[in-house]
Amino acid sequence: PPGRAEVPVQVALHPLRDGVPTGGGALVLLEGVDVSAARAAAAEHRAMEARLVAAQRYESLGALVGGIAHEFNNLLAAIVGNLGLALQELPPGSPALESLREADTGARRAAERVKQMLAYAGKTRSELRPLNTLARLRDAVELVRPLVPPLATLHVDLPAHLPPVAGDPTQLTQVIVGLVSNAIEALRDAHGTVTVRAHEAELRGDARPGQHAGAPLLEPGRYVAIEVGDDGTGMTPEVRARIFDPFFSTKFMGRGLGLSAALGIVRAHGGTIDVESEPGSGTTMTVLLPALPIATPVEPPPAPATGPANGRHPEPTGLVVVADDEPAVRSIAQRLLRRYGYESLAAADGREALDLVLAHDRDVALLLLDMTMPRMGGLETLAELRRLDIRIPVLLSSGFSEEEIGPHLPADLRGAVGFVQKPYTPVELVAAIRRIVGIGAAS
Numbered sequence: 001p002p003g004r005a006e007v008p009v010q011v012a013l014h015p016l017r018d019g020v021p022t023g024g025g026a027l028v029l030l031e032g033v034d035v036s037a038a039r040a041a042a043a044e045h046r047a048m049e050a051r052l053v054a055a056q057r058y059e060s061l062g063a064l065v066g067g068i069a070h071e072f073n074n075l076l077a078a079i080v081g082n083l084g085l086a087l088q089e090l091p092p093g094s095p096a097l098e099s100l101r102e103a104d105t106g107a108r109r110a111a112e113r114v115k116q117m118l119a120y121a122g123k124t125r126s127e128l129r130p131l132n133t134l135a136r137l138r139d140a141v142e143l144v145r146p147l148v149p150p151l152a153t154l155h156v157d158l159p160a161h162l163p164p165v166a167g168d169p170t171q172l173t174q175v176i177v178g179l180v181s182n183a184i185e186a187l188r189d190a191h192g193t194v195t196v197r198a199h200e201a202e203l204r205g206d207a208r209p210g211q212h213a214g215a216p217l218l219e220p221g222r223y224v225a226i227e228v229g230d231d232g233t234g235m236t237p238e239v240r241a242r243i244f245d246p247f248f249s250t251k252f253m254g255r256g257l258g259l260s261a262a263l264g265i266v267r268a269h270g271g272t273i274d275v276e277s278e279p280g281s282g283t284t285m286t287v288l289l290p291a292l293p294i295a296t297p298v299e300p301p302p303a304p305a306t307g308p309a310n311g312r313h314p315e316p317t318g319l320v321v322v323a324d325d326e327p328a329v330r331s332i333a334q335r336l337l338r339r340y341g342y343e344s345l346a347a348a349d350g351r352e353a354l355d356l357v358l359a360h361d362r363d364v365a366l367l368l369l370d371m372t373m374p375r376m377g378g379l380e381t382l383a384e385l386r387r388l389d390i391r392i393p394v395l396l397s398s399g400f401s402e403e404e405i406g407p408h409l410p411a412d413l414r415g416a417v418g419f420v421q422k423p424y425t426p427v428e429l430v431a432a433i434r435r436i437v438g439i440g441a442a443s
C-alpha cells in the first residue's frame, strides 16, 4: 500500500516443544528479522570486491600493454625517423620511393596505435593546465560534427557556464572524439540521435561512478560531467564488462583501443568514465573530471570560431582541386570531400592542378596540394601560383610533419598555407580545410 515500504525479512520458525498445547495443536514461534541493513552491507561488499578485481585487472593489463607499447614506441621512432630520412635522400623517381612511402604510412599507423596503448597505461605525458571547459568542448564538437551521418542528429546541450578543469587539451579532445565516434558507430542504420551534454556535478560520499572501469573511487566534491549519449544498439552486460579492455572490439573494422585510451587519459586527469547501457535502447558514457574553482585563470579564450557557434556549419561552397600523384590518395580525398558536401576535381601533379585552377578560376575554393609529385611538386606549384598572382587557399599535404616541412617553405608562405599530415583521418582533413578556408575568408 502507498506510504509503506517493503523490507526484506528473514523468517525463522521455532517449534515450542515445551509450550502449552492448545486444542491439540503445536505452538510455533515465528520470528521475523529486518535484514535490509545486512543486505545493503553485503551488496556494498560485493561492489567493493568487483572494484578491486577491476582495479587489479587494470593494473596488470596496464603494465603489460604499457611495457609493450613503450618498447615498440622506441623502435618505431627509429623506423619512422629513418624512413623519413631515406625518403628525403632518394632521388625523385627512384623505384624504392613507393615502397618506402607505404612503409612510412604503415609505421605511422603503428605509432598511432602505440600512442593509444601508452595512453591506456597512463604513460603518456599529460600537461595538465587549467582549461576553459566549455570552449574545449565546443571545439571538440566541431571536430566531430562532420562525422555525423546525414540522417542522424547531433544534439549539443551545453550550459552557459562550466567550471574549468585541469587538463591536456589535445588528450581531452581525443576522449570526446572517441566517445562520439563510438556513439555514431552504435546508431542503427546511421539513424538516430547522439547527444553531448555537460553539467557541473556534486559527487556525494556514497556515489560510485565508474565501478566497472576499475578506477579508484572518486573523492566527494565538485566535478564536471560530460555525457555522450546515443539511442543506438546499446550493450549486453558481457560486452559492457569488457569495453575498456585494450583490443576488445565488436566491430569489423574496430581496433578496440578507443575506450581504453580514453579511460587511461581520464584517469590521468583524476577522473573516471561511467557507463549506462541498455541493449536495444542506447548508451550514455559520462566522463567525470574534477572541477577547479570557478575563479581559476584559464588559457586565453580561443579566437572566435568562423562558423555559427552551435548551428551547422555553412554549407561548403566551391570546388576543391585535389592534387596528388597517388590515385588511391586522390580517390580517398575525393570521397571524403564528397561526404562533407564539397565538389572536387583531381589532378595527378602540380601542372594538371594549375590547369584546373586556371580553367575553373572563380569557382575554386581550395587547392589540396601534395608536396611530392612528379613533373611539378607542391612547392613549385605554389611558386607558380604566386607568379600568376592567383590567391586561393592552399592546403599542403605530406607524409612529413609540419615541423619538417615548414623550413622548406619560402618565408612569405609560412603561415599563409594550411597543412595536413598524411595519412589524415576525415576529421583531420575537414578541420584543416575549415581552418584554411576560414583564414582565407578573414584576410
Ligand SMILES: Nc1ncnc2c1ncn2[C@@H]1O[C@H](COP(=O)(O)OP(=O)(O)OP(=O)(O)O)[C@@H](O)[C@H]1O
Residues within 6 Å of the ligand: 178, 182, 183, 186, 230, 232, 233, 234, 235, 239, 243, 248, 249, 250, 251, 253, 254, 255, 256, 257, 258, 259, 260, 282, 283
Ligand atoms: N556507444 C556505444 N554503444 C554501443 N557499444 C559501444 C559504445 N561504445 C563502445 N561500445 C562497445 O565497446 C567496444 C570498444 O570500444 P572502443 O572505442 O574501445 O573500440 P572500437 O570502437 O571497437 O575500435 P576503435 O579503436 O576504432 O575505437 C566497441 O567495439 C563496442 O562493442
Ligand SMILES: [Mg+2]
Residues within 6 Å of the ligand: 178, 181, 182, 258, 259
Ligand atoms: Mg571506438
